[in-house]
Amino acid sequence: MRYLYELRESLRIALAAIKANKARGVLTTLGIIIGIVAVVTTMTAANGLQNSFKESISAVGSDVLYVTRMPWIITGNFFEYRNRENLTLKEAQKLAARLSEAKAVNPSSYTQRDIKYRANLMEAVTVVGTTDKYIRVSNALPEYGRFLIPQDVQYKRNVCVIGSEIQEKLFENTNPINKRMKIGRYYYRVVGVMEKQGSAGFFGGPNFDRQIIVPITAFIKTFGGANRSFSISVKAPSQEEMADFEYAVIGEMRKIRKLKPTEKDDFSINQMNTLMNAYNSVMGVIVMIGLVITSVSLFVGGIGVMNIMFVSVTERTREIGIRKAIGAKKRAILSQFLFESSVICLIGGVIGLLVAYGVTALINNLMMPASISPFIMAVALLVSILTGVVSGIIPAIKAARLNPIEALRYE
Amino acid sequence: MKALDIRNITKTYHMASEEVRALRGVTLELEQNEYIAIMGPSGSGKSTLMNVIGCLDTPSSGEYFLEGVDVSKMSDDQLAEIRNRKIGFVFQTFNLIPRSDVFHNVELPLIYGGLSGADRRKLAEAAIEKVGLSDRITHKPNELSGGQRQRVAIARALVNNPSIILADEPTGNLDTATGEEIMQVFNDLHAAGNTIILVTHETEIAQHAHRTIRLRDGMIESDEKNGVLHPTLS
Structure with a gap:
């Protein structure tokens, strides 16, 4: 229960911090949005290809x-x-x-x-x-x-x-x-x-x-x-x-x-399986390469978030000092900043999914049947939260380890 | 039980190759409901002593019992818990959370203490009432005057019903009249049974306390009862 109050406070601080720095948040989120759009579109396109392939060879009869x-x-x-x-x-x-x-x-x-x-x-x-x-x-x-x-x-x-x-x-x-x-x-x-x-x-x-x-x-x-x-x-x-x-x-x-x-x-x-297997082995490799390349953009987005988190920690050194002085433990400070980076990335992930939804609709109309499956959505959201945690962890640890006396003195 | 029992503590900082001996053996006892002032010029070890008493720092040697509990060798998180339950800080620069309203600033120690929303509301509202800011409960710090901000900080310090309220130059950023008002709040708190430690370099402020400890070069130079009676008692 006790941790729950702490976590709720962490979430509240995170949201307030993001709200207070909207322009910065938008720019930071952009990297994540692009990354998620790239990854989701790749996965969706691969799925679409596989589905249309399956559909067309279904005439062959299994x-x-x-x-x-x-x-x-x-x-x-x-x-x-x-x-x-x-x-x-x-x-x-x-x-x-x-x-x-x-x-x-x-x-x-x-x-x-x-x-x-x-x-x-x-x-x-x-x-x-x-x-x-x-x-x-x-x-x-x-x-x-x-x-x-x-x-x-x-x-x-x-x-x-x-x-x-x-x-x-x-x-x-x-x-x-x-x-x-x-x-x-x-x-x-x-x-x-x-x-x-x-x-x-x-x-x-x-x-x-x-x-x-x-x-x-x-x-x-x-x-x-x-x-x-x-x-x-x-x-x-x-x-x-x-x-x-x-x-x-x-x-x-x-x-x-x-x-x-x-x-x-x-x-x-x-038989049909012969075709399916040949297709899967070729597509598997192509999709893997595609995912690796698109992941790079997500990685770059993650670096952007890490950068901004370092700024956020430095800016709020004094606030960290105050919180520590009145009894915030390390984990409370840690979760505060992890929440901030995760929420930034999650927002990026949600917007990214929306954009990818539009891109998918476009692909669907112009190229081939494609749709974002619930599985891809779940993966995209999980990946964006994970990106937030990974890129927030080092700044958050830095914040949690601050000496309260020095932090209070920070101008 | 003594509120505070410090036995021969020292604090040595290592800066580059130099050793700075900020405290060189300080022994100090404080009864419950005492009201003391710690004075001393800069470099006297005043801040260091305050940090140790406030459990923001641990001594290099010696023992420190806070309400009978040895806190001199605790880990960071254990100290955080002690600060949360037993110490109330009031700073010269108020140190409120800028984006949070009065209520949230005051309830913050209770959040880290793990109290439920209903309990927090009850205690925080009571503390805000004690400092006379019930009508400003939803204001942000930047919508308050200096004196009001310091009252919020005092409410935050006493919301957990701490063993010690530790005030570091609480009137340093206030004009004389407002400063007097704030000192009146401390006097009232003391009258209500709180133990108060005041760190200051102003003699007039120190006069509000019942006992004055003067530090020099990391040691206690003098420790005497103040002759002047507490204004509320006179």
């Missing part, structure tokens, strides 16, 4: 395995992968026949073509040749119109389902259904538009909003299929059985490829 010729993330010897045989449509059919427990098995192939509608042109758009089962391994659904149906595949129809970005840019947001557009040199009829899935395109990830889905048979007919490698997506019976299911897929693929037990796999199995 319970789907992708059998490909080469792994998505190549580590080690590239040439080992380069000489692998292509995965053929026939192998995909064999795999589908063998994996009766799979929810869906779907072959796809990819190419890039310029696309055209009237005078509008988009260059190097990803064209996906696939089947009606695509929709079962991906999480996305058509927004307008329909997806591919078995007849499209069976009769090699030149129809396509376009991504939301293509509707926006190529069709300028008009209704594209049943319009004829050119993919490369061939005409395709639009039958559907996919819902918006978000993009991880800014750092080289897939952009599902900027792709066109066509029947795999029409794809082979128009873009050629003899030398293509297909990727086979296999949806596991359940999320829990992913690990076991992966072994089953590997086993069946080895049988299809007639591999001897001593031979290595000549195909790769990928």
Whole structure:
């Protein structure tokens, strides 16, 4: 209880001191504000990147395995992968026949073509040749119109389902259904538009909003299929059985490829986690570097606070003497100055958070989805208080150790 | 029990290579409710003695019992506690906290003493009433006259009901008339049972006390009862 009264007095002195030196307080706080804005914005941007990345690869599906010729993330010897045989449509059919427990098995192939509608042109758009089962391994659904149906595949129809970005840019947001557009040199009829899935395109990830889905048979007919490698997506019976299911897929693929037990796999199995892990390891490093750099500005702000605290202690030497003479112990004086520096920094932290909130809103509008999480807020406030304590501790100790007689005599 | 019992204390300062012997063996006893003046020219060790009595400083050797408690070898924080409970300071320059109002200045020792808000209010208001400043309770020091400021300082000194009120040149910054008023406050406090030590170099001020101790070169030169009766008793 007794300490509580002392602490309340310390807080009261701190607030009074800050109120009495407003201009000084504002200037000192500025350093902390800038520091907190920098740190918070870095963390928020990192969070935003991660979220939009997660969102965009969620279309990949976390319970789907992708059998490909080469792994998505190549580590080690590239040439080992380069000489692998292509995965053929026939192998995909064999795999589908063998994996009766799979929810869906779907072959796809990819190419890039310029696309055209009237005078509008988009260059190097990803064209996906696939089947009606695509929709079962991906999480996305058509927004307008329909997806591919078995007849499209069976009769090699030149129809396509376009991504939301293509509707926006190529069709300028008009209704594209049943319009004829050119993919490369061939005409395709639009039958559907996919819902918006978000993009991880800014750092080289897939952009599902900027792709066109066509029947795999029409794809082979128009873009050629003899030398293509297909990727086979296999949806596991359940999320829990992913690990076991992966072994089953590997086993069946080895049988299809007639591999001897001593031979290595000549195909790769990928899943969403592969991408996520690669992303996390790269982003982790970038965010760490960002935080270190931004922390420097907070550190400089902290030095400013320390400086002002030394001034404050010197200015109030006599007051410290009076307080000591009437019975203030060391800890009372110590907490008085620690409170002052912490409150300065906390005010800076709160203002910094408000500014960062605005910056985040701006990022959200102009660049990518971003928001300040409660966790980041808590961290920012804690960090600002910590900065206050760290930069106030030396001046506070100096004050607490003052000799009352000399302090009383100080002019 | 004696209010104060000082036995052969010395205080030596080390300044650069020089040794300054500020006190060279002072022995002094004070009964409860005594009213004494300590006099002496500058350099006599007057301030040093006052600092030791006020528990702002510890003696180099010798013993000091304050109400039977040996305070001569206490740590800084222990001394702070003693100052808080047993000593009331009144300074020449008032030494009030500038940004705080009268009430807060007076309650401050009680805050460091750990009293609750209600107790503090009761005691502080009583002390302010004793010095006749009840109508100035929310004023800041810079809104008060010199005499009023010193009254606030006296209220702060007696709010904890200390064993000793230690006044260092309490009238030094006041004109004669105001000084007399302040001395009247001390006289009243003494009449109410307080033990008062007055440090001064003015003989007229010292005359208010009942006993005068003169210091010279760090030793007690004389220690005599004042002949003049206390004005309130005459």
